[in-house]
Amino acid sequence: MKDSDEPLWDGCTNHSKLSAVAQVFTIKSDHGLSEVGFDKIIQWTRSILPEGNRLKENFYAAKSMMKPLGLGYQKIDMCPNFCMLYYLENAEMTKCMTCGHSRYKPITGRGKTLVAYKKLRYFPITPRLQRLFMSPRSAEHMTWHQTHDVVDGVMVHPSDNKVWKLFNSVHPHFSAELRNVHLGLCTDGFNPFGSFAAPYSCWPVILTVYNLPPGMCMRPEFMFLSTVIPGPSSSGWNIDVCLRPLIDELAQLWSSRALTYDISRKQNFLMRAALM
Amino acid sequence: MLFGWSTHGKLACPYCMENNKAFTLTNGGKASFFYCHRRFLPLNHRYRKNKKNFFVGRVEKDAASPCFSGEELHDVVSEYGDIVFGLQSGKQKFPGFSLTHNWVKRSIFWELPYWKTNLLRHNLDVMHIEKNMFENIFNTVMDVKGKTKDNIKARLDIALYCNRKNMELVYDESRVAKPRASFVLDKNAQLLVYKWLKSQRFLDGHASNI
Numbered sequence: 001m002k003d004s005d006e007p008l009w010d011g012c013t014n015h016s017k018l019s020a021v022a023q024v025f026t027i028k029s030d031h032g033l034s035e036v037g038f039d040k041i042i043q044w045t046r047s048i049l050p051e052g053n054r055l056k057e058n059f060y061a062a063k064s065m066m067k068p069l070g071l072g073y074q075k076i077d078m079c080p081n082f083c084m085l086y087y088l089e090n091a092e093m094t095k096c097m098t099c100g101h102s103r104y105k106p107i108t109g110r111g112k113t114l115v116a117y118k119k120l121r122y123f124p125i126t127p128r129l130q131r132l133f134m135s136p137r138s139a140e141h142m143t144w145h146q147t148h149d150v151v152d153g154v155m156v157h158p159s160d161n162k163v164w165k166l167f168n169s170v171h172p173h174f175s176a177e178l179r180n181v182h183l184g185l186c187t188d189g190f191n192p193f194g195s196f197a198a199p200y201s202c203w204p205v206i207l208t209v210y211n212l213p214p215g216m217c218m219r220p221e222f223m224f225l226s227t228v229i230p231g232p233s234s235s236g237w238n239i240d241v242c243l244r245p246l247i248d249e250l251a252q253l254w255s256s257r258a259l260t261y262d263i264s265r266k267q268n269f270l271m272r273a274a275l276m
Numbered sequence: 277m278l279f280g281w282s283t284h285g286k287l288a289c290p291y292c293m294e295n296n297k298a299f300t301l302t303n304g305g306k307a308s309f310f311y312c313h314r315r316f317l318p319l320n321h322r323y324r325k326n327k328k329n330f331f332v333g334r335v336e337k338d339a340a341s342p343c344f345s346g347e348e349l350h351d352v353v354s355e356y357g358d359i360v361f362g363l364q365s366g367k368q369k370f371p372g373f374s375l376t377h378n379w380v381k382r383s384i385f386w387e388l389p390y391w392k393t394n395l396l397r398h399n400l401d402v403m404h405i406e407k408n409m410f411e412n413i414f415n416t417v418m419d420v421k422g423k424t425k426d427n428i429k430a431r432l433d434i435a436l437y438c439n440r441k442n443m444e445l446v447y448d449e450s451r452v453a454k455p456r457a458s459f460v461l462d463k464n465a466q467l468l469v470y471k472w473l474k475s476q477r478f479l480d481g482h483a484s485n486i
Contacts, residue, residue, distance in 0.1 A: 083362030098362045163395040170393045238361045240384040247384050254389055274390055
């Protein structure tokens with residue numbers, strides 16, 4: 001946070017150390033700039049800035065600076081045949097208990113770091129939902145699903161349908177708190193290397209927050225990537241193995257709630273979430 | 277896939293489950309739900325007794341198939357043991373698979389405490405269903421060779437199950453002829469459709485592969 005107060009160079013009024021890096025990052029992600037391209041731009045910018053400027057020297061340093069601001073994710077090793085995750089009680093195992101496949105690649109050369117055959121990336125959903133309530137832009141919309149005007153016979157949002165209403169009547173303790181989160185889940189295979197390259201199917205699992213109005217809930221910034229199931233082959237029926245961390249967290253969000261600060265009402269509340 | 281009920285074969289419907297009347301086409305060789313939907317009509321509907329225009333000689337007496345609640349399904353599913361995930365998971369099948377049930381696994385979602393009270397436990401991919409339906413109808417109406425569903429095997433099956441003399445194959449000494457179906461557009465009409473399609477302009481990303 002100290003970086004946001006420090007000016008980019010002594011006497012600079014419109015840019016702090018943080019905002020400058022953040023803007024270069026935006027350019028990088030918007031235009032798919034490579035890491036080398038990023039470094040080149042930074043080098044050039046540094047050369048035209050006055051002496052003693054505080055712009056980070058390369059991508060690595062810039063990323064390290066931004067890291068504490070992100071929400072992070074977990075990398076979980078998994079069996080390449082989708083038998084099991086090396087997770088919780090199995091975190092220490094080195095061989096798959098079903099097929100016996102080794103967890104790590106054989107060590108070659110001098111390096112002694114163990115490299116897993118396959119890694120699942122899991123993005124915890126709780127801090128992301130909490131962040132929705134912390135931002136004034138989204139927090140006030142989180143009760144839209146119950147507060148909007150309903151025209152009889154017209155469905156403008158999933159909250160107008162039978163499934164949603166039945167769910168609320170079966171679980172009155174859940175529906176009583178309007179800020180509780182209704183989630184939708186979808187997943188599909190996708191090839192990150194272009195459709196004509198070597199066949200590779202990775203399955204991103206995406207959660208949608210259905211509390212938000214229709215114009216917002218389908219926007220990319222409110223759709224949360226929760227799991228990336230790696231390829232090259234698709235997991236098929238074994239997708240259950242990869243969803244384990246997500247289901248565990250959802251079950252936890254239902255039974256033991258998460259303390260959340262709601263900025264639009266300026267109060268703390270216990271948030272719960274349900275998958276519709 | 278997430279629900280754990282396979283949508284293949286005769287037990288494809290995740291609502292009717294094992295209570296449907298699908299059968300295998302004698303010539304087509306595929307599972308078919310042909311005229312299985314008369315049971316959803318009111319009991320006194322005149323279509324139910326119609327022996328001539330639907331399935332030849334069959335009267336539909338059954339009421340609509342029962343719809344199971346989440347609790348009932350949860351009980352059924354939890355009777356099946358754990359399956360071991362991994363390479364072998366495709367080969368292990370619960371006894372009676374595709375004969376009495378289509379369960380492939382006990383889905384992980386049943387572990388959520390509220391899952392059995394959800395009204396919708398699966399999500400069909402409407403976009404793909406729509407696309408496939410459209411392609412099949414379009415190719416049949418335009419009579420695209422190799423893609424039309426109105427093929428020789430279908431005509432043979434029509435002779436077996438329906439009373440549609442004008443659709444049956446005509447055997448003529450050494451030759452067999454497939455009479456033109458009434459729903460197929462003729463050359464001029466097809467040309468009009470293509471011309472219309474060519475004149476269409478869609479938003480970027482809203483239409484592809486036409």
